[in-house]
Structure formats: structure tokens, C-alpha cells
Ligand SMILES: [Zn+2]
């Protein structure tokens with residue numbers, strides 16, 4: 001085991017669910033250090049919509065105190081005896097998952113993001129009872145399988161939000177065949193959606209971006225979208241009937257206004273509508289009728305973050321094509337403001353917090 005320097009474990013924690021974005025600096029007990037673990041001193045952490053859903057208790061009651069954040073970049077400080085690919089001083093990242101069983105079919109197939117016993121980066125509990133605390137903090141320990149090496153050419157500030165937002169859209173794009181000759185629709189151009197446009201374009205697809213926000217149109221064109229469609233317009237889907245091979249929807253609220261039938265009607269034969277946004281527990285997809293699937297034999301599905309293989313491929317795409325996300329940096333102490341702006345849809349297109357506790 002190699003140990004460079006001890007790190008303190010503290011972070012900006014939720015202590016009172018009624019004050020969801022008023023986070024207090026709190027010490028926490030890290031997970032027990034094991035032979036497969038990598039410890040990282042955190043330098044940057046992105047602010048994800050999941051953090052808002054968790055802090056506001058929209059996905060159910062959270063642990064308390066709780067430190068969220070799962071778009072983590074930092075410097076390796078310590079590695080366990082079984083870790084060969086990292087050493088102290090390396091730059092590394094952790095996304096929305098930090099552990100899994102390593103023995104089920106999904107884990108053996110390289111689909112560890114679908115392990116039924118996966119351990120999420122925060123608000124999860126390790127078998128020994130330690131609560132997993134996230135990246136609005138000084139340091140994290142994670143199993144080496146869920147630690148990603150960051151190429152030298154990608155700055156930490158740019159890599160941070162790739163760990164969840166970038167990977168969550170890269171994985172379904174890859175899985176469902178995004179590439180040259182394909183027409184790919186992206187619904188909702190926020191943190192995830194802006195990555196989906198960047199990746200789909202870099203993968204060689206023709207990109208159709210769907211937004212209800214006219215103020216984003218110029219940005220979306222600069223990101224590389226070939227077509228920008230306003231979903232607020234009546235009959236917006238008519239011109240694109242039987243057109244798209246894949247739609248990735250990043251919307252994380254549906255309400256009554258989600259025009260799911262219209263989106264399905266735009267798919268080409270056997271096209272796939274993949275939703276990656278996860279709304280609050282009581283905010284379900286609108287009802288669909290079998291009539292919606294018959295005209296094009298389309299499929300409706302989901303996706304959950306991505307595997308290590310997906311992540312390495314995404315980082316290589318970003319490195320080789322020089323892709324940078326559209327981000328705004330702020331010190332970690334301003335996290336309350338960042339969270340409020342994410343909740344109010346004011347972020348363009350991701351906040352990245354920089355370390356100020358260590
Ligand atoms: Zn996330």
C-alpha cells in the first residue's frame with residue numbers, strides 16, 4: 001500500500017431537509033479503506049440534477065447528514081494493494097457509482113452500471129453501515145473499477161461533468177448505434193442534452209435538437225446541432241415523421257405536457273426512444289397507447305449512467321476531438337446558489353465547483 005499524505009474528510013452537507021440548498025461544512029466517516037480502493041483528494045465537482053432531486057427529497061427521504069455530488073475530479077492520494085492502474089499523484093475521476101458486487105452477470109459482462117447491488121456515489125450504504133458521501137467534499141474512496149483516468153489533454157474543469165452528465169448520454173448513444181448515416185434526436189438541452197449534442201455530432205450523426213426554449217437556439221447551433229426544433233410549436237413533430245433512428249431524452253420533468261406520442265412518431269422503423277432523465281418519484285411518463293408503437297414498430301427504453309468501458313471511450317472521443325463542455329466554474333462555498341439555479345433551469349450548461357475546503 002502506498003500512502004502519500006493523509007486527507008481530511010469533510011464536505012458541504014444537507015443537515016435539515018427543509019433547507020435543501022443551505023449546506024453546512026461537516027466532517028464525515030469515509031468508507032473503510034480496502035485493497036481495491038483508490039482515494040482521491042477532490043479538486044472539482046460538477047452539479048448534477050440528481051443532486052437537486054436528492055436534496056429536495058424528490059426521490060424519497062435521504063440519509064442525514066448527506067453530502068451529494070457525483071461529477072468528481074481530483075488527485076489520487078492513496079491506492080490499495082490490488083490497484084495497479086493508479087498511483088498517488090495521478091488525476092482521476094469518479095461518477096455516479098462507486099461500487100458493485102463484481103460477481104453477477106452484469107458485472108462480468110462489463111455492464112457493472114446495471115449491477116443489482118451497485119453502490120451509488122452518495123446516499124447509499126456500504127455493507128458495514130458506512131454512508132456513502134459524495135463530491136461536494138475534500139476526498140472520496142472508491143473501488144478502482146469506478147475510478148477513471150483523465151487524459152492529460154483534458155482539463156479537470158472540463159472533465160468533471162463528463163463523469164455523470166457526459167457518460168449518461170454517451171452510453172445510450174453508443175449502445176443504440178449513433179454514428180455516420182444515423183439521424184439522432186436529443187430532447188432537452190441542459191447539462192446532459194448539451195453533451196448529447198456534442199457527442200452525437202462528434203460520432204458522425206446528423207443531430208436534431210429539441211427544445212422549448214428559443215433563447216438557447218444560437219447556443220445549440222454552436223454546439224453542432226444540424227437542426228433545432230422548438231417543441232412549443234403546435235405540430236412540431238409532423239415534419240419529422242418516420243425520420244429519427246434514436247432519440248435520447250434528457251428531460252427530468254414530464255408533467256402533463258410531455259408530448260411522448262409526438263416524439264415516438266418521429267422515429268424511423270424500429271427507432272428507439274431512450275429516456276435518461278429521472279424525474280421526481282410522482283412525475284411519471286404520460287400514458288402511451290399501443291397505437292403509438294405500431295406505425296413504426298418503435299421501442300421505448302432507458303439507460304443508467306455507463307460502464308468503465310463506455311467512460312474510457314467517451315474520454316478518448318473528447319481527447320481526440322478536443323471537445324469541451326459549456327461550463328461555469330464557482331467555488332464550492334457557492335454551492336447553494338448553483339443548486340438553486342439548476343433547480344430554476346438557469347444554468348448554461350453545467351456548474352463545476354472548485355475545491356475550497358482543502
Ligand atoms: Zn448525475
Ligand SMILES: [Zn+2]
Pocket residue numbers: 100101102103104105106107112115116117118
Ligand atoms: Zn454485480
